[in-house]
Amino acid sequence: MRRTPGGPLPWLATLAALVAVGACSTPGEQLPPAESQLGDPDRGAALITDYGCGSCHVIPGLEQADGLVGPPLTSFGRRMYIAGNLPNNAENLQYWIREPQDVEPGTAMPDLGVPRVDARDIAAYLLTLE
Template sequence: MNRRTRRLPRWLGLGLLLAVAGCASTQPPPPPEVRAGQPGRGADLIAQYGCGSCHTIPGINRADGLVGPPLTRFGARSYIAGELVNNADNLQRWIVDPQAVEPGTAMPNLGIPAIDAQDIAAYLYTLD
């Protein structure tokens, strides 16, 4: 073994140690929230718009659809539809016009106004 080959494992070990230490010391971001939203109204709107016909949504009566993904633990997710970072602005944008975010997505544009999207998002963020 030459001198360069012997140093490689130590260098890799140090790099891995620093990477692990860096990951362990960072705090996870706080769960997303919609401060002005009304989660109770959002739950009613989810039922009114029929979201449960496609999604399984905890706390919503008869929301046991299997077409779209289940929305369980939605507040703990990193991405919305695999496209957007999970934050309040992006979620409201997705709810209002999913086709603008991901053309051709199975999620239909239901004509949900921004004020309703705000409350729906507020409810979904209680699901963490």
């Protein structure tokens, strides 16, 4: 009896199912860490203040980042999803910061015209939040 058919696909499907199940029960353990190897978190922190993200978000470690319009960005490095939509990793977080209206048309977070290099550093800071 052939219990394990050849080829990598059945194995991958099993792994995908395990990851999906694990994602619900033990957040943070089944996905690689979202932290960014790229970008400058210190510059990102300064940029967050410049762009006024803190007028809408509670962001740990920053003065006057206590806005309640959007969700708090506490422990963002351990979040599974961005805006309940994109898996949380450095690339997706940069995309969200640059073009939230593209990711989720009509979202209450406006496109702030953040260029790529700034989004990279802002994401780097948010992903340091444990």
